[in-house]
Amino acid sequence: xxxxxxxxxxxxxxxxxxxxxxxxxxxxxxxxxxxxxxxxxxxxxxxxxxxxxxxxxxxxxxxxxxxxxxxxxxxxxxxxxxxxxxxxxxxxxxxxxxxxxxxxxxxxxxxxxx
Amino acid sequence: xxxxxxxxxxxxxxxxxxxxxxxxxxxxxxxxxxxxxxxxxxxxxxxxxxxxxxxxxxxxxxxxxxxxxxxxxxxxxxxxxxxxxxxxxxxxxxxxxxxxxxxxxxxxxxxxxx
Numbered sequence: 273x274x275x276x277x278x279x280x281x282x283x284x285x286x287x288x289x290x291x292x293x294x295x296x297x298x299x300x301x302x303x304x305x306x307x308x309x310x311x312x313x314x315x316x317x318x319x320x321x322x323x324x325x326x327x328x329x330x331x332x333x334x335x336x337x338x339x340x341x342x343x344x345x346x347x348x349x350x351x352x353x354x355x356x357x358x359x360x361x362x363x364x365x366x367x368x369x370x371x372x373x374x375x376x377x378x379x380x381x382x383x384x385x386x
Numbered sequence: 387x388x389x390x391x392x393x394x395x396x397x398x399x400x401x402x403x404x405x406x407x408x409x410x411x412x413x414x415x416x417x418x419x420x421x422x423x424x425x426x427x428x429x430x431x432x433x434x435x436x437x438x439x440x441x442x443x444x445x446x447x448x449x450x451x452x453x454x455x456x457x458x459x460x461x462x463x464x465x466x467x468x469x470x471x472x473x474x475x476x477x478x479x480x481x482x483x484x485x486x487x488x489x490x491x492x493x494x495x496x497x498x499x500x
Binding site: 314378 | 428
């Protein structure tokens with residue numbers, strides 16, 4: 273059973289608008305969350321993270337929101353740019369654990385149209 | 387230029403072949419990982435090495451055999467694979483196994499088993 277779920281396989285957004293990528297998790301022991309971005313023919317690259325002691329973390333155009341009660345997090349990209357077109361992976365782990373316990377979602381493919 | 391380099395980028399092999407995937411990291415990290423990405427599935431952790439010692443093995447079939455001769459190099463030896471083993475194999479590294487910082491991924495080795 274998947275512990276980290278990204279229920280939207282794809283998302284299409286117009287350039288300049290907001291992109292919202294969603295992620296749900298089932299394991300209440302998860303307390304650290306990360307987003308990775310992957311371009312074709314490249315490995316995933318780290319984008320942004322959030323600890324469960326926060327409900328929001330912002331880095332430039334990227335903001336991650338965490339709703340612990342709903343076991344839900346989202347990544348907001350504002351404004352969206354064509355270069356943001358990629359697959360975005362949500363990942364979760366238990367802070368006291370190891371990177372070997374990082375659990376990934378299946379990914380959401382974002383297409384930003386000019 | 388990526389700090390984690392994987393070779394070969396593409397590999398086609400028969401079920402009776404023996405081949406190896408190579409990973410090298412230039413980041414001075416102490417932990418290295420093998421992940422498998424199959425179509426429409428989340429990234430799956432296969433092996434974790436910390437300071438050249440294997441610390442996790444996620445019930446991977448013995449036809450996959452990892453080797454970590456030093457903290458900069460990681461191999462995945464392949465033997466008698468099955469067509470369902472066709473996937474993208476990603477190597478990653480991190481500062482240490484228990485850091486909550488990001489994983490640094492290589493570009494992946496696309497494996498096709500005929």
